[in-house]
Amino acid sequence: MPILTKEEAQALLKKVLSYSKADECQVILSGREGGNIRSALNAVSTAGEVSTLNLAVNAVYGKKTGTATINEFDDASLEKVVRRAEELAQLAPENPEYMPMLGPQNFQESIQYNAKTAAMTPETRADMVAKSLAVTKAANLSAAGFLENTTGFSAVANSKGLFAYDKSTDVTFTVTTRNSAGTGSGYAARGYTDVSKLDTGAATKVAAQKALSSVGAKAIEPGKYTVILEPVAAAYMMENMFRFDARSAEEGRSFLSKRGGGTRLGEKLMDEKVNIYSDPFNTELPADTWTAEGQKLEKTYWIQNGVVKNLSYSRYWAQKKGVQPVPGPSNIIMDGGNTSLEEMIKSTERGILVSRLWYIRMVDPQSLLLTGLTRDGTYYIENGKIMFPVKNFRFNESPVIMLNNVEALGKPERTISVESYRSYLIPPMKIRDFTFTSLSDAV
Amino acid sequence: MKRRNFIYLSGVGAGAMMLPDLSAMGRPIDQERALEAIDVKVKKELADTALNVAKSKGASYADIRIGRYLTQAVITRETRVLNVANAESFGVGIRVLANGCWGFAAGNVVTKDGVAKIAERAVAVAKANAAAKIGGEPVQLAPQKGYGEVSWKTPIQRNAFEVPIKEKVDLLLTCNGEAMKGGANFVNSTIFAINEQKYFASTDGSYVDQDIHRLYPNFQVTKIDAMAGAFETRAALSSPVGMGYEYLTPSESEKVQGVVTRYKNRYDMLEDIRNATKNAAEKVASKSVDPGKYDLVLDPSHLWLTIHESVAHPTELDRVLGYEANYAGTSFLTLDKLKSGNFKFGSKHMNIVADRQQPGSLGAIGYDDEGVKPSQFDIVKDGILTNFQAIRDQAHMLGLKQSQGCCYAQSWQDVQFQRMPNVSLSPGKERLSVDDMIKGVEKGIYIVGNGSFSIDQQRYNFQFGGQLFYEIKNGKIVGMLNDVAYQATNQEFWNSLAAVCDERDYRLGGAFNDGKGQPSQSNAVSHGSSTALFKGVNVINTKRKIG
Numbered sequence: 001m002p003i004l005t006k007e008e009a010q011a012l013l014k015k016v017l018s019y020s021k022a023d024e025c026q027v028i029l030s031g032r033e034g035g036n037i038r039s040a041l042n043a044v045s046t047a048g049e050v051s052t053l054n055l056a057v058n059a060v061y062g063k064k065t066g067t068a069t070i071n072e073f074d075d076a077s078l079e080k081v082v083r084r085a086e087e088l089a090q091l092a093p094e095n096p097e098y099m100p101m102l103g104p105q106n107f108q109e110s111i112q113y114n115a116k117t118a119a120m121t122p123e124t125r126a127d128m129v130a131k132s133l134a135v136t137k138a139a140n141l142s143a144a145g146f147l148e149n150t151t152g153f154s155a156v157a158n159s160k161g162l163f164a165y166d167k168s169t170d171v172t173f174t175v176t177t178r179n180s181a182g183t184g185s186g187y188a189a190r191g192y193t194d195v196s197k198l199d200t201g202a203a204t205k206v207a208a209q210k211a212l213s214s215v216g217a218k219a220i221e222p223g224k225y226t227v228i229l230e231p232v233a234a235a236y237m238m239e240n241m242f243r244f245d246a247r248s249a250e251e252g253r254s255f256l257s258k259r260g261g262g263t264r265l266g267e268k269l270m271d272e273k274v275n276i277y278s279d280p281f282n283t284e285l286p287a288d289t290w291t292a293e294g295q296k297l298e299k300t301y302w303i304q305n306g307v308v309k310n311l312s313y314s315r316y317w318a319q320k321k322g323v324q325p326v327p328g329p330s331n332i333i334m335d336g337g338n339t340s341l342e343e344m345i346k347s348t349e350r351g352i353l354v355s356r357l358w359y360i361r362m363v364d365p366q367s368l369l370l371t372g373l374t375r376d377g378t379y380y381i382e383n384g385k386i387m388f389p390v391k392n393f394r395f396n397e398s399p400v401i402m403l404n405n406v407e408a409l410g411k412p413e414r415t416i417s418v419e420s421y422r423s424y425l426i427p428p429m430k431i432r433d434f435t436f437t438s439l440s441d442a443v
Numbered sequence: 444m445k446r447r448n449f450i451y452l453s454g455v456g457a458g459a460m461m462l463p464d465l466s467a468m469g470r471p472i473d474q475e476r477a478l479e480a481i482d483v484k485v486k487k488e489l490a491d492t493a494l495n496v497a498k499s500k501g502a503s504y505a506d507i508r509i510g511r512y513l514t515q516a517v518i519t520r521e522t523r524v525l526n527v528a529n530a531e532s533f534g535v536g537i538r539v540l541a542n543g544c545w546g547f548a549a550g551n552v553v554t555k556d557g558v559a560k561i562a563e564r565a566v567a568v569a570k571a572n573a574a575a576k577i578g579g580e581p582v583q584l585a586p587q588k589g590y591g592e593v594s595w596k597t598p599i600q601r602n603a604f605e606v607p608i609k610e611k612v613d614l615l616l617t618c619n620g621e622a623m624k625g626g627a628n629f630v631n632s633t634i635f636a637i638n639e640q641k642y643f644a645s646t647d648g649s650y651v652d653q654d655i656h657r658l659y660p661n662f663q664v665t666k667i668d669a670m671a672g673a674f675e676t677r678a679a680l681s682s683p684v685g686m687g688y689e690y691l692t693p694s695e696s697e698k699v700q701g702v703v704t705r706y707k708n709r710y711d712m713l714e715d716i717r718n719a720t721k722n723a724a725e726k727v728a729s730k731s732v733d734p735g736k737y738d739l740v741l742d743p744s745h746l747w748l749t750i751h752e753s754v755a756h757p758t759e760l761d762r763v764l765g766y767e768a769n770y771a772g773t774s775f776l777t778l779d780k781l782k783s784g785n786f787k788f789g790s791k792h793m794n795i796v797a798d799r800q801q802p803g804s805l806g807a808i809g810y811d812d813e814g815v816k817p818s819q820f821d822i823v824k825d826g827i828l829t830n831f832q833a834i835r836d837q838a839h840m841l842g843l844k845q846s847q848g849c850c851y852a853q854s855w856q857d858v859q860f861q862r863m864p865n866v867s868l869s870p871g872k873e874r875l876s877v878d879d880m881i882k883g884v885e886k887g888i889y890i891v892g893n894g895s896f897s898i899d900q901q902r903y904n905f906q907f908g909g910q911l912f913y914e915i916k917n918g919k920i921v922g923m924l925n926d927v928a929y930q931a932t933n934q935e936f937w938n939s940l941a942a943v944c945d946e947r948d949y950r951l952g953g954a955f956n957d958g959k960g961q962p963s964q965s966n967a968v969s970h971g972s973s974t975a976l977f978k979g980v981n982v983i984n985t986k987r988k989i990g
Contacts, residue, residue, distance in 0.1 A: 439904070
């Protein structure tokens with residue numbers, strides 16, 4: 001079994017460390033197992049299962065490091081991998097940015113493991129997909145989807161006494177529904193730690209409703225519009241912004257760089273309704289509680305009331321700058337407001353409801369200008385009502401400008417990025433002056 | 444191209460060198476271990492064990508891939524080596540057909556017992572889907588004769604994994620030093636090497652042993668104007684290649700002179716980084732473009748990406764049919780458009796060829812990942828759509844009697860599926876140089892190197908940036924432009940193709956990490972072309988201010 005318990009992992013890592021002769025030694029054990037079903041044209045196209053277990057040893061002499069790994073676990077193999085890491089370290093060039101290993105830390109266990117998700121089988125996956133396909137077949141639509149569950153664990157220990165263990169589960173489901181004429185398309189994406197929250201049939205119903213209601217799209221002129229972004233669209237739009245890295249900002253090559261030098265830490269960069277933070281103990285979106293280096297991950301504000309509150313500092317960069325290290329985001333949560341999607345539509349004189357965005361790429365890192373397109377349900381709103389579906393737009397817009405133009409926020413929902421498949425907790429949002437630059441015939 | 448399993452080396456803000464997330468590529472190993480090989484006899488025994496178990500459990504067809512995937516990354520910035528990482532990923536993937544459904548399982552316990560268990564799991568997966576009646580139409584595999592025991596190797600002159608790390612580090616740090624000396628504020632540089640040692644066997648009687656090599660040297664030079672709060676970057680004009688380390692031995696005959704030096708089958712990294720350093724400073728000081736219609740002269744170092752996104756992806760049959768609807772997208776092209784025999788994708792100058800045997804290309808192989816020898820075929824002929832890309836379980840949909848050899852899996856732990864071969868624009872038949880092409884342009888932009896890219900899910904509307912933009916006025920290059928991106932509708936764009944330079948200018952560019960499929964898989968593929976002229980394309984200005 002590739003998923004070891006805390007006690008099994010600790011005993012194994014302790015044994016590996018006992019072979020070490022280096023100045024410092026760190027060992028990481030990680031295992032993963034899971035399965036997936038991919039479907040298209042209302043049928044399964046591929047399905048599979050994967051399992052792996054690996055041990056990595058990092059040996060250090062002074063500022064010289066070497067890493068070796070192995071997937072055999074008899075005593076001779078364990079000793080061999082330690083010796084090999086040590087030989088490599090002796091041969092390596094010095095790394096001037098190397099930071100000494102951390103000693104023992106107190107970590108709270110994460111809450112990202114669920115036994116039901118870990119117990120999923122090919123049969124339970126097949127049943128869940130069958131429920132989704134039943135919806136599209138009944139609606140005379142064609143579904144293409146993907147269901148994947150993963151159970152993983154990782155454990156780290158070092159020669160200074162650090163030990164940490166964590167295990168997690170994740171299940172994601174996405175589905176695209178299309179009509180046979182190719183004139184309507186809808187989408188839904190769900191991600192959970194606990195599989196019992198996943199209702200593939202309900203998610204597919206949402207996608208089917210989008211597909212049916214997006215038929216007969218009319219072309220309207222591109223330009224600046226008030227937009228209402230559903231969470232899956234908003235999360236993808238903002239994902240490029242989420243590193244909040246101090247080093248690139250201080251080097252002058254980031255949207256967080258200040259004109260004339262320095263960073264924009266402490267500056268008001270966005271509307272005061274914007275609050276973005278990480279919190280590994282959020283029950284909706286649990287995350288890791290420690291980093292591979294053995295740093296504790298805690299609730300950290302990145303943007304508070306529109307002001308840049310924290311930037312992430314690696315241990316090396318923090319020491320160089322004489323500040324405390326701040327690990328990067330463990331997860332991303334954006335606070336919402338009380339406005340429902342219906343109320344946002346009702347209060348809109350003229351605007352566009354955007355269900356999903358697609359193929360977002362950086363155009364200019366200085367302003368964080370991004371380009372991409374709408375898809376899977378884009379609707380024209382006039383005088384508080386959805387009037388008709390419209391053809392998809394290409395946009396050129398910066399999430400920083402967008403978050404300056406916030407009119408209203410709704411209730412945050414767990415959603416996944418359609419690019420990275422990472423989960424986020426993001427509200428629907430109403431934004432003024434969003435820039436669409438051309439039309440697309442794509443459905 | 445997708446970014447799962449990829450990280451930004453130097454921050455999103457730096458705009459960008461995207462590097463593989465090494466932790467996702469496999470486990471790190473030492474240099475010596477990378478040169479070990481696994482005895483082909485052992486692989487055959489394991490394969491026969493797995494195929495027999497699959498058949499005994501009820502599979503009507505089975506194949507096994509025993510894969511050893513080696514990667515090496517040397518990553519530097521300025522005067523420092525950030526990482527030297529050797530990684531190995533070793534394991535087995537088994538695909539079976541049982542009760543008309545596909546099943547797949549993979550694992551890294553490569554023993555007779557281990558592969559037998561994986562084979563059993565693959566059959567169980569196929570049967571679970573068949574029992575749930577979610578399998579759809581039974582799979583139809585195009586017939587494929589067994590080749591017996593065969594092998595193929597990328598014809599390299601120098602194995603990158605045998606080149607000492609020190610030599611790579613010295614090259615990169617020398618390049619970085621040149622950039623800093625030339626006035627760059629920051630420089631990142633990398634050499635990335637891949638070696639796929641893969642063994643394929645199937646119940647059709649093929650046992651294929653292959654040794655495939657790819658190499659990608661790259662850098663990014665950054666120039667900062669702190670007072671203005673502005674920065675510009677210029678990436679390498681290298682290309683990822685299906686070659687050994689010989690690609691990094693400069694050769695004058697492989698250089699293309701012009702407004703900036705570009706490269707064919709050999710790359711001069713030191714020269715390019717000197718040029719890049721000048722270019723980055725020029726970009727900071729260059730004029731912001733006036734939006735409007737321009738004639739575009741597109742260098743092969745730029746055009747490969749436009750071909751990749753606008754021609755190669757929409758002619759993948761799985762997209763056309765809807766198999767990628769939930770991830771990579773579908774296509775504006777349809778079977779009806781193909782069958783009509785008169786769908787005018789582009790002008791008469793547009794000739795697009797698929798070829799997995801092109802020397803030095805990323806897609807070059809002897810056999811694909813379901814044991815098929817690839818063939819060369821036309822995708823667009825004189826502007827008319829003539830074919831799509833297909834594999835064994837799709838060939839019948841095009842009325843083909845055999846697969847076109849377009850099957851690939853990124854590793855042993857991923858299932859193989861349809862991936863694009865090298866897809867290239869053929870050079871013009873009439874003699875035409877780049878200088879002569881530019882002489883004929885009244886108001887235009889000459890674009891070198893690839894930059895930002897985005898295209899919709901059916902490949903109608905796209906937007907591309909670049910590395911270097913030169914303004915053309917009345918047949919002459921008059922200076923550099925900035926903040927340029929062009930937006931177009933695919934079919935309209937290719938019908939505006941007015942000329943293609945001849946074969947003297949033909950070069951390959953390529954994608955080292957093209958993403959598709961769920962779970963997402965990366966494919967490496969080259970796209971060749973000569974410089975081409977597109978008339979009257981819409982150009983936008985991308986400058987914005989924040990805060």
